Amino acid sequence: MLHQIKHYIKHCLKSFHLHGIHSPFVFNLEKKCLRDKSHYEPYDAMKRFRESVKNNTTTLHIQDYGAGSRVFKSNKRKVSDILKHNSSDEKSAELLYRLCRYFEVKNVLELGTSLGVATQAMALSGAYVTTIEGSPEVQEFAKDLFKNHSINNIESVCSTFKDYLAQEKEMTYDLIYIDGHHDGEATMTYFESCISKSHKDTVFVLDDIYWSPGMTAAWNKLCEHPQVTASVNLYDLGLLFLRKEQLQERFYIKL
Template identity: 40%
Template sequence: MLFQIKAYLKFLWNSKNEHGVHSPFVFSLLTKCFYDQKFKAEYDILKNYRKSLLKNKNYIEVTDFGAGSKVFKSNRRQISKIASTAGISPKRAELLFRVSNYFQPNSILEIGTSLGLATSALALGNPKAKVITLEGCPQTATIAKNQLNQFDCKNVDSIISEFESFLISENLQATSYNLIYFDGNHSKKATLTYFDLLLPTIDNDSVWIFDDIHWSPEMEEAWEIIQNHPKVTVTIDTFQWGFVFFRYEQPKEHFVIRT
């Protein structure tokens, strides 16, 4: 916790808003997406999705997986508690919806479904997109799948799999994901492994979002390595999330932005 407080104070010291940005691409993203204050009808759907989970007092057996499908934790947890502590916040869900809506990706990959709070935001942002979401815990994935169907997120394909195993088994050379949301394993090793495995899927318009880039010293190390990768041109640090772009025409530039 002390590390995160120090990291946040450092972030505040270095951060800017749209007035300190000279890149037309990033300025447009901030003003038309990040800072868009207009109400969206989908926000009510996201709110009701969350309320439904917060009212669910049932318990499920939650299983987390480490590298190589090794189970490292299994315990009974109340669904409402998972939604309130492990799920994406309402503000972040709305921002994720706006990002999906702004870029209109045709194909979306989410690594780490949990209860589908972020999944619903991605899916509602572009109902025409194909959303693939990965979850290692079968019980959690089942709850998420039922929720997504209940709230008409029909464009989601839920897959139960250990993340690295799925990525290795897929023919990623022939795959293109326009938007990838990384929220499955907040460790340096796993984050960089997913990054390397998914690099063959990028194109000029790819948008990658990494969750909890300041979660720990090793996650900050992973974020720095990603920023410095030769194929990465633009990155945006919003403290909780790190946005990564691979736009060939952009000069390499890193932004620290308050949202």
């Protein structure tokens, strides 16, 4: 917790608003997407999706391949608790929807489905979402949720991230969302594996960049990666861009 508090204070001090951003690309991203206060109709569907599991007491067995949980001591967890502690919050889900909409994303790769809150949000933009979940019971539960909510543009895959990324698939994605495992070294490995599945305009989104010192160290290294030209630190999320027309620069934005 001290790690998060320390870096939140630093983030606030480093953050600046529109007048401090000299990159037209990031200026427009902040103004037209990150700080967009419009109410979009899909937000209502996202709320209904969340409400449908808010009080669900179904117990699922979690097969955790990552860094584990700070909250849960057992691998048996209620759906309502998973929503509360392991799923994207409303603000983050809406932001993911806006990012897909703003960049006119057609294909998304998501590493870490959980209950599918973020998955649904990105799918509502019209993008086709391939989402990977390593825990079989969680993957099946989320898959049923998508079906119950009549979401047909999601491919749900039960696999470890490592095994899925090792497959030779000639597919590139416009947005790659890495949300799972929460281990710094693993996150860097996943990023490297995803490079071959990206193109020059792909947006990489990393969740929980201040989850641990290891995750923060990984984020800092990725910001200096030779193929990364711009990074946007939102504290809860980090965005990485590969645009060659952009000089390598780090931006801190407090929403």
